[in-house]
Amino acid sequence: MPKVIEWVGVKESDIVWKYPSEEITWGDVLIVHEYEAAVFFRDGKAYDVFKAGRHVLTTANLPLLTKILSKIAGYDKVPFRASIFFISLKQFQGKFGAQGQTKELAPLKFFGSFWFRAEDPNLFVNEVVGGQGVYTTENLQNFLRGYLNEKLIDTLSQYSLADVYGKLDETSLLVKNVLFDAFSRIGLELIDLKFEGIDTTPEWRDRLFYIRTGVSAAEVLRMQTVEKTAESLSKSPGAAVGAGIAVIPPLFQQPAAPAQAMVICPKCGFQNPQTAKFCNNCGAPLQIAPGINCPKCGTLNPAGARFCINCGNQLQSINKCPQCKADVQPGARFCPNCGAKLM
Numbered sequence: 001m002p003k004v005i006e007w008v009g010v011k012e013s014d015i016v017w018k019y020p021s022e023e024i025t026w027g028d029v030l031i032v033h034e035y036e037a038a039v040f041f042r043d044g045k046a047y048d049v050f051k052a053g054r055h056v057l058t059t060a061n062l063p064l065l066t067k068i069l070s071k072i073a074g075y076d077k078v079p080f081r082a083s084i085f086f087i088s089l090k091q092f093q094g095k096f097g098a099q100g101q102t103k104e105l106a107p108l109k110f111f112g113s114f115w116f117r118a119e120d121p122n123l124f125v126n127e128v129v130g131g132q133g134v135y136t137t138e139n140l141q142n143f144l145r146g147y148l149n150e151k152l153i154d155t156l157s158q159y160s161l162a163d164v165y166g167k168l169d170e171t172s173l174l175v176k177n178v179l180f181d182a183f184s185r186i187g188l189e190l191i192d193l194k195f196e197g198i199d200t201t202p203e204w205r206d207r208l209f210y211i212r213t214g215v216s217a218a219e220v221l222r223m224q225t226v227e228k229t230a231e232s233l234s235k236s237p238g239a240a241v242g243a244g245i246a247v248i249p250p251l252f253q254q255p256a257a258p259a260q261a262m263v264i265c266p267k268c269g270f271q272n273p274q275t276a277k278f279c280n281n282c283g284a285p286l287q288i289a290p291g292i293n294c295p296k297c298g299t300l301n302p303a304g305a306r307f308c309i310n311c312g313n314q315l316q317s318i319n320k321c322p323q324c325k326a327d328v329q330p331g332a333r334f335c336p337n338c339g340a341k342l343m
């Protein structure tokens with residue numbers, strides 16, 4: 001009495017199912033539903049693949065397996081042993097997530113989703129289901145997560161942190177291509193892959209700031225070593241040197257302005273060249289320094305002189321304009337510089 005071989009009670013999430021019996025009789029009826037494939041597997045190798053339909057099993061529609069079985073005399077009269085794997089051809093979603101590192105050995109944590117479907121059921125059974133003994137959907141999801149993680153760790157290690165962080169869209173497209181090939185090799189089509197999270201350590205996030213500006217990772221590491229050395233020096237007892245040293249990447253160091261003495265306008269604060277007689281901004285006289293007439297002999301003394309250069313008479317203390325701070329002669333009513341009323 002021929003039996004019916006069929007994947008019954010298939011759930012939406014089911015990807016693979018192994019028919020429980022391995023004893024097959026010629027004449028058994030194999031029913032394959034839409035979006036399914038049935039693969040015959042024996043001694044570690046996949047043979048004939050059946051697509052959707054109702055198939056009465058004969059030597060004619062099992063040519064690959066028949067070739068193997070034909071070594072046994074009378075093989076077409078007695079039951080034979082084989083595993084039958086049912087594979088869903090629908091699209092499925094898987095999750096990935098792992099820790100790896102970039103080209104410059106920055107730690108990377110990442111996770112996301114991927115979408116796939118069985119493209120080559122024979123290859124898929126050979127490489128994964130039968131080949132790896134992954135008979136259940138749960139085991140298969142675990143296997144694929146591990147497989148994808150491993151390939152991702154491998155691939156991302158060839159990219160820099162700036163590539164992964166700054167150009168994730170571009171990078172994931174390149175990564176996707178690599179993984180597409182990896183999935184092809186096990187009979188699957190990788191339909192899509194999306195990173196939902198990618199991160200590194202806070203330390204490397206800081207470094208990324210410099211790396212993005214074009215400083216090499218090696219250079220950033222070197223600078224941080226200097227910084228740490230300076231820090232530990234400043235913390236060690238009695239060490240004054242190194243305290244408060246800020247390590248600035250060379251990129252950000254402004255070229256030192258040529259040393260040049262400037263004359264600050266007493267009126268508006270504008271920095272004028274030392275030779276300027278008048279403020280280039282407001283026109284106020286800059287070389288003020290009015291002399292002081294000695295009240296006794298009338299000799300004109302240099303501004304700031306405390307005693308008359310002629311008679312030695314003590315000159316009165318010099319007043320300063322409260323508004324522009326220019327020196328003004330004692331007794332002056334108005335500032336000769338800005339005109340402010342003094343008394």
Ligand SMILES: [Zn+2]
Pocket residue numbers: 265266267268269270279280281282283284
């Ligand atoms: Zn001025």
Ligand SMILES: [Zn+2]
Pocket residue numbers: 321322323324325326335336337338339340
């Ligand atoms: Zn003044």
Ligand SMILES: [Zn+2]
Pocket residue numbers: 266267321323324325326335337338339340
């Ligand atoms: Zn003034």
